[in-house]
Amino acid sequence: MADVTNVFKATVKALRSRKKFTGDVQHKSQTFTNILPSSKHKGDFERKSKEVVSSISKLKDFLMEHRKAYVSTGSHLSAETSSMTDTERDQIDEEAEKVIHMCQESVALIKNLNARVQPQVKEHRSSVIRLVEDYLKVVCKIYSEQRAVRVKRVVDRKRLSKLEPDKLVKEK
Structure with a gap:
């Protein structure tokens, strides 16, 4: 399996930039939790x-x-x-x-x-x-x-x- 760390970092950076551009400014701690939201539905x-x-x-x-x-x-x-x-x-x-x-x-x-x-x-x-x-x-x-x-x-x-x-x- 190929290392996708750089792709992941680039995706996170792009999501941050997109949120700043759209005006959805949040606290840093909340930004990380919203990038990969946890599933509310538990199996x-x-x-x-x-x-x-x-x-x-x-x-x-x-x-x-x-x-x-x-x-x-x-x-x-x-x-x-x-x-x-x-x-x-x-x-x-x-x-x-x-x-x-x-x-x-x-x-x-x-x-x-x-x-x-x-x-x-x-x-x-x-x-x-x-x-x-x-x-x-x-x-x-x-x-x-x-x-x-x-x-x-x-x-x-x-x-x-x-x-x-x-x-x-x-x-x-």
């Missing part, structure tokens, strides 16, 4: 991609905000007290899984919007889709780790409440 791909990223971000923020209360089990042996009930934790699990599933479906829908576009646009959109999928995987990992810690602590608490010796002690 389905852009809108839906932003919605998915927003949903993922909200889930991540929620999980991080309530992380300490979620993984805390409120053991009798420790000084920590849980401000969250098991029912609330179960509700968080259910809602998080719904959001994750909805985001996965939305990503699949976005992939379908990438079918009939020009090659360069398709490459860009494929990169966007890959980034959204990676972001979703990171948030899913955060959720999975929190859930694993919660389950481990519940199991440990039940084992301690029964005062069961470890299996290694039984084998001796």
Whole structure:
């Protein structure tokens, strides 16, 4: 592909001259934004991609905000007290899984919007889709780790409440 930098610069200069000649004098900062106006009409791909990223971000923020209360089990042996009930934790699990599933479906829908576009646009959109999928995987990992810690602590608490010796002690 040929370098078109000089052609672009000449076009910008010509547009500036034309605007000055026609009397359309504006501030310098506005001149640049009007040379190549941004599209007011956003396509389905852009809108839906932003919605998915927003949903993922909200889930991540929620999980991080309530992380300490979620993984805390409120053991009798420790000084920590849980401000969250098991029912609330179960509700968080259910809602998080719904959001994750909805985001996965939305990503699949976005992939379908990438079918009939020009090659360069398709490459860009494929990169966007890959980034959204990676972001979703990171948030899913955060959720999975929190859930694993919660389950481990519940199991440990039940084992301690029964005062069961470890299996290694039984084998001796």
